[in-house]
Amino acid sequence: MPPSILVTGGAGYVGSHTVATLLERDDNRYDIVVVDNLSNSYRSENEKKPEALRRIEDMTGSTIHFYANDIRDRAALNRIFENHEIECVIHFAALKAVGESVEKPLEYYQANITGTCTLLEVMREHGVTQLVYSSSCTVYGEPQKLPLDEGHPTGQGISSPYGRTKYFCEEIMKDLCASDQNWKVISLRYFNPVGAHGSGRIGEDPYGIPNNLMPFISQVAVGRLSELLVFGGDYPTADGSGVRDYIHVQDLADGHVRAIQLFQDPRFVGFQPINLGTGTGYSVLQMVAAFEAASGCKIPHRVVGRRAGDIATNYADVSLARQLLGWGASRTVIDMCRDTWKWQSENPNGYKN
Ligand code: NAD
Numbered sequence: 645m646p647p648s649i650l651v652t653g654g655a656g657y658v659g660s661h662t663v664a665t666l667l668e669r670d671d672n673r674y675d676i677v678v679v680d681n682l683s684n685s686y687r688s689e690n691e692k693k694p695e696a697l698r699r700i701e702d703m704t705g706s707t708i709h710f711y712a713n714d715i716r717d718r719a720a721l722n723r724i725f726e727n728h729e730i731e732c733v734i735h736f737a738a739l740k741a742v743g744e745s746v747e748k749p750l751e752y753y754q755a756n757i758t759g760t761c762t763l764l765e766v767m768r769e770h771g772v773t774q775l776v777y778s779s780s781c782t783v784y785g786e787p788q789k790l791p792l793d794e795g796h797p798t799g800q801g802i803s804s805p806y807g808r809t810k811y812f813c814e815e816i817m818k819d820l821c822a823s824d825q826n827w828k829v830i831s832l833r834y835f836n837p838v839g840a841h842g843s844g845r846i847g848e849d850p851y852g853i854p855n856n857l858m859p860f861i862s863q864v865a866v867g868r869l870s871e872l873l874v875f876g877g878d879y880p881t882a883d884g885s886g887v888r889d890y891i892h893v894q895d896l897a898d899g900h901v902r903a904i905q906l907f908q909d910p911r912f913v914g915f916q917p918i919n920l921g922t923g924t925g926y927s928v929l930q931m932v933a934a935f936e937a938a939s940g941c942k943i944p945h946r947v948v949g950r951r952a953g954d955i956a957t958n959y960a961d962v963s964l965a966r967q968l969l970g971w972g973a974s975r976t977v978i979d980m981c982r983d984t985w986k987w988q989s990e991n992p993n994g995y996k997n
């Protein structure tokens with residue numbers, strides 16, 4: 645049996661791009677096994693696999709082993725570990741809507757924390773101790789200094805239950821690594837992932853009205869939404885709108901491949917957080933201008949009041965990623981906008997075409 649990588653939540657936005665990147669590599673030696681409960685990904689009635697994975701198989705000529713299970717289903721997870729020679733896990737599966745997490749905190753703690761603990765327990769039972777975790781810059785709370793490096797305190801002033809699930813999971817995995825030297829956990833703290841695969845075949849397909857900036861802009865561009873509301877024009881930034889470190893999802897996917905390669909280094913053990921960003925912040929109004937330039941579409945927009953829980957500015961210090969992973973983002977904001985537009989214009993209704 646060839647070695648496998650188990651990808652939880654691999655039918656989702658970041659997971660699908662990471663699966664595609666792994667399979668596109670000439671030196672890929674892994675089978676890819678995806679477990680996803682389809683709570684935030686799409687499968688048409690007459691298909692066995694989610695549409696994103698079906699398209700990746702089409703693009704790469706590879707077969708993806710797919711299980712439509714919840715990561716809290718211990719028996720199902722056990723069967724997956726019995727069926728495949730799993731060498732490491734990339735753990736994307738989680739609920740991620742910040743506003744919803746404020747209304748339904750228990751659902752978020754249950755899905756994200758119980759889900760992660762169940763996965764870790766099943767991994768331990770099967771002697772699998774290498775995990776790449778999808779964390780977030782939200783663990784830093786309100787920045788005390790910029791750029792944000794991995795030494796910045798975490799867990800203070802986090803504005804949502806969602807953000808706290810990311811922080812708590814990191815703490816749990818830190819304790820686990822401290823208790824047993826066999827564990828290797830890389831917690832990738834994403835800044836703001838945007839963009840889509842350059843082919844235009846896979847991309848971000850949020851249910852309902854998007855909460856995040858880029859999917860909102862692209863749905864205005866295709867006419868699904870009428871105008872963008874810019875949340876806040878009075879932040880202490882160059883143009884008054886909020887500043888974030890947007891990173892192309894393909895660069896993010898490459899970061900996961902590098903993280904898996906780090907597991908091969910026998911000197912690497914324990915828990916290691918690593919920022920994945922570009923190191924440069926762009927404002928909402930700069931993103932609107934970049935999208936207009938890349939797509940040729942006008943984005944009607946209006947500045948309104950601030951959104952509760954938002955911060956003015958954040959961006960990453962990415963030197964640790966360069967040092968430990970030999971990784972740096974290579975795609976520009978124009979690349980991010982162009983690829984978002986290609987995906988959205990060729991799939992105006994996402995995967996449900
Ligand atoms: P996504 O919702 O597109 O993907 C998550 C996938 O996990 C979905 O396909 C969903 O169906 C699945 N899933 C959810 N709960 C599950 C469960 N209990 N069992 C099995 N499958 C389950 O989200 P994404 O944007 O791809 O994010 C992936 C990970 O990255 C998440 O952990 C998220 O918190 C983290 N993250 C995302 C961002 C972002 O902006 N996209 C930023 C920081 C961190």
Ligand code: UD1
Nearest residue numbers: 742780782836837855856857860873874875886928953954
């Ligand atoms: C949000 C989450 C954060 C999560 C991150 C993942 C909140 C409060 N935070 O971060 O926990 O880790 O996504 O990418 O939701 N904006 C508008 N109009 C819109 C949407 C957004 O002006 O319709 C602005 C926001 O005010 C912000 C910027 O665009 O300044 C980016 O917003 P968004 O894409 O939602 O990401 P974050 O708020 O950074």
